[in-house]
Amino acid sequence: MRPEILNPIFAEVSTLEGVGPKLAKPLDRLGLAKVKDVAYHLPERFVERRAVADLDEASEGEQIVIALTPTEHRASRNGRGPYRVLAQDAKGNICALTYFGRASYTAKKLLPVGEQRWIAGRLDRYGDMLQIVHPDHVAEKADALSGKQVEPVYRLAEGLTQPRVASLVEQSLALVPELPEWIEPGKADGEGWPAWRDALHLAHRGPHEKARDRLAYDELLANALALMLVRADNRKRKGAPLKGDGSLRDKLQLPFPLTGAQTRSIAEIEGDLQQESPMLRLLQGDVGSGKTVVALEAMLVAVEAGAQAALLAPTEILARQHFETLRDMARPTGVEIALLTGRDKGKARESILMGLLDGSIDIVVGTHAIFQDSVLYKNLAFVVIDEQHRFGVGQRLMLARKGKRTPHTLAMTATPIPRTLTLAQYGEMDVSRLDELPPGRQAIDTRVISAERLSEVADGVARHIASGRQAYWVCPMVRESETEDIAAAEQRYASLKARFDDDIVLVHGQLRPEEKDAAMERFASGEAKVLVATTVIEVGVDVPNATLMVIEQAERFGLAQLHQLRGRVGRGSEKSVCLLLRGEALSETGRERLALMRETQDGFRLAEEDLRLRGGGELLGTRQSGEEAFRIADLEQITRLLPAAHDDARLLMERDGGLTGKRGEAARILLYLFERDWGVQLLRGG
Ligand code: ADP
Ligand code: MG
Helix, strand or coil, X not given: CCCHHHHHHHCEHHHXXXXXXXXXXXXXXXXXXXXXXXXXXXXXXXXXXXXCCCHHHCCCCCEEEEEEEEEEEECCCCCCXXXXXXXXXXXXXXXXXXXXCCHHHHHHHHCCCCCCEEEEEEEEEECCEEEEECCCEEECCHHHHCCCCEEEXXXXXXXXXXXXXXXXXXXXXXXXXXXCCCCCHHHHHHHCCCCHHHHHHHHHHCCCHHHHHHHHHHHHHHHHHHHHHHHHHHHHCCCCCCCCCCHHHHHCCCCCCCCHHHHHHHHHHHHHHCCCCCCEEEEEEXXXXXXXXXXHHHHHHHHHCCCEEEEECCCHHHHHHHHHXXXXXXXXHCCCEEEECCCCCHHHHHHHHHHHHHCCCCEEEECHHHHCCCCCCCCEEEEEEECCCCCHHHXXXXXXXXXXXXXXXXXXECCCCCHHHHHHHHCCCEEEEECCCCCCCCCCEEEEEEHHHHHHHHHHHHHHHHCCCEEEEEECCCCCEHHHHHHHHHHHHHHHHHHHHHHEEEECCCCCHXXXXXXXXXXXXXXXXXXXXXXXXXXCCCCCCEEEEEECCHHHECHHHHHHHHCCCCCCCCCCEEEEEECCCXXXXXXXXXXXXXXXXXXXXXXXXHHXXXXXCCCECCCCCCCCCCCCCCHHHHXXXXXXXXXXXXXXXXXXXXXXXXXXXXXXXXXXXXXXXXXXXXHCCC
């Protein structure tokens, strides 16, 4: 049971003042379910604004406070584009205040024509017009904005504003209790870290590095500890030893010989499966390294041994793709493979459930639906988990531990993290590495192009699809607000749509799942030729005919992320091209980073270099990529702090593996706080 002291901050966000049904969706999108999530919604950065008398005094890109008088409201013609309010300063200079989506209703109310307002926001340019997109504040009187000169900037979702989030944060912080210290006292003192509660407060007030570090360390410690608990528990458990006779694997007719790395990994897995203690192994391999075949061979071992196997995918689309690939590859073996997702209903679902129960289905592929309580297996003995997401591998591991016997587990990841981090992050698991790509893979022709040549790039895309192939177009996460990122993607989509018409689809995080799937499927089926996307979406689809990847503002991405994106092309036998569009003002590091992308396709090398080049917080996509096991710690903090957190956890486990002492009790609270309490539950032998 959760320690009582945590109850106030485990209350639903809806208990906070001002949170009605309307905010449910945006809060959910940001992952803010509980009060503690809001308290942990740390500022992306802090803005410092300058008050200016008129627009001439301000420069583009600057955060300003200015008095403007609206002169005209312009709705977009088709209702889908932005809503603009033209406003003038004291000298008569014009600036547009631009709103997307539902925010336009606010604009109508807040900005009556002819009445002066004080506006705070970032001055930008759109074509030849100055604009402020979604002003941070609109006030009738200047003094309403005093005290807002240094302000935290929070990540938003459509329907939320900065002041609203700030108010929720204030309310949440007021509920945060003091908690006992779980960090080794010597460590906390040595680093000069504030106590947990103080650290949370400080992190919202200004750029307090020590506070942020402490909070990140907490998360890393929680994760390390939880994985150790899983490992310790695993040692006590029994699985079914699975020894295959090769009869099914012999029937496979693979069109290629396995690589050395694949053969080695399969042998390692086979060895584990024969043991009575359940396997806990990570298969780490770059995009395209051939993890699927390894998974299939391993699942066939289980089936040969008379058991069932399951493959868990993070999304429905990926589940379907895996299902189709595996079904085709396994056809000569006669093995029965089924697909089960949350969308299957009625008769179809019933018949799959029957098959799993009576054992006529050997292998099931699906989303977490395959581990619902209503899904019963005759003899599930092996689980493959593909691409674990935010909660990290631990929680996924837990999904499968329900039966009397614990299934063997293989987790697969394409995130090439540096060796030092592998050890610290997955130290509790055995690791197989696919460090060799299948032969004959063509290098992806990678070019860096100035964004000024955008129209030539669009010409290139047109020629590309005229030759029957498809293309991805990735828009970056530019700003702290998802709304604005999506606005940017929508703008790009609109301008490309004028040219590509029905051939183009748009996918971003705010579409309803059905809309998203429909767009994805149009692209996957080849009906649509160009897929415009923000990076928040899962671009994990495999479309071999898509051989061109355009990435806008490439300098803003981390190398690892660029590499992941680039890996979406180059999947077929045809030559693939990746165009990295860069802005004009490129830093030295930015230049170096893009040059590396041209130079190498080795994900592990890029991961190492990424780490070396990272710094200054200029990179995006560390936390937003949806692939991170950590919500608070960023990559730099992970690198710097994880080894110590790992040692700290180890020491605690050695001294007090049952977490019953004073620090042990505190550590239990920590595990609940980071929702890694599955670790605690294991202590009860549950
Ligand atoms: P991953 O999941 O690791 O990104 P996949 O399993 O999807 O990679 O494999 C990528 C592509 O490489 C697939 O088309 C697959 O059939 C092919 N492939 C896998 N192993 C080999 C191999 N040993 N030789 C040639 N092609 C291979
Ligand atoms: Mg894969």
